[in-house]
Amino acid sequence: MFDSKVGGAYYVPRDQNLPVNQKTGAPLYLLAQINFEQIPHIKDFPEKGLLQIFISGDDGVYGLDFDNEYSQSGWCLRYLEEVPKLVDESSIYKFQYSEDTELPLEKDTTFLLKAHLDKQVITMNDIHFDEVVDTYLDENLKEVMQDDEVMDELNDLFTLIPCQIGGYPFFTQYDPRQEDSNEVLLFQLDSQDHILWGDSGVGNFFISKEDLKNKDFSHVRYYWDCY
Structure with missing residues (x-):
């Protein structure tokens, strides 16, 4: 129940209400759950606790308000500082599907997340990509990168996670952050087997470095796009 995973039933503490879409009242769906004790430590991220990421399956846009990507009215995050050792069945919720349910994951899909540390090259549509290129690449390489075919191959190479x-996040359209943003990628889930964001899209969640250090998940940016 408390493993890091994508999809599946989820735990609702007795002192908290079931997470719902504030516009429709429908229960939210567990997109992903991260148990920080189960993953290698990443700088500024919590070393323990459980982060639950919920989205909506009843509004056609997975809960996202495209006019306010921070509004957690159709989606939400919950962070539990302490992971319970024992849990009562009454505290476990299994999402109820209907004929109108629309979600990135196929019905009743659940994946365990097995995390490992890795190094990553900045992705080409990251908001800071041009800044990195101007700072670290010599003029010859910059000229090569004017070739569309080369850029397409590099883009495929840099977006394999x-x-x-x-x-570093990647997108099918563009990075929603501003150039002066200090937001970092919290979690990303791409379309793959049994997962489909619209037309082969990708979902991202961003948080400021300060909020991440403080374990404050109340001002997270949620964004997804597709082809």
Whole structure:
């Protein structure tokens, strides 16, 4: 119940209400759950606790308000500082599907997340990519990167991580962050077997470095796009 995973039943503490879409009242779906004690430590991320990421399956856009990507009215995050050792069955919720349910994951899909540390090259549509290129690449390499075919191959090479915590995000359209943003990638889930964001899209969650250090998940940016 408390393993790091994508999809599946989830734990609701007795002192908390079931997470719901504030506009429709429908229960939210567990997109992903991260048990920080089960993953290698990443700088600034919690070393323990359980982060639950919920989205909506009843509004056609997975709970995202495209006019306010921080509004947790159709989705939400919950962080438990301490992971319970024992749990009562009454505290476990299994999402109820209907004919109108629309979610990135196929019905009743659940994946365990087995995390490992890795190094990553900055992705080409990261908001800071041009800054990095201007700072670190010599003029010859910059000229080569004007070739569209080369850029397409590099883009494919740099975006091979379908599910990640931290690191550099990628997008099918564009990075929603501003150039002066200090937001970092919290969690990313790409379309793959049994997972489909719209037309082969990708879902991302961002958080400021300060909020991440303080374990404050109340001002997270949620964004997904597709082809």
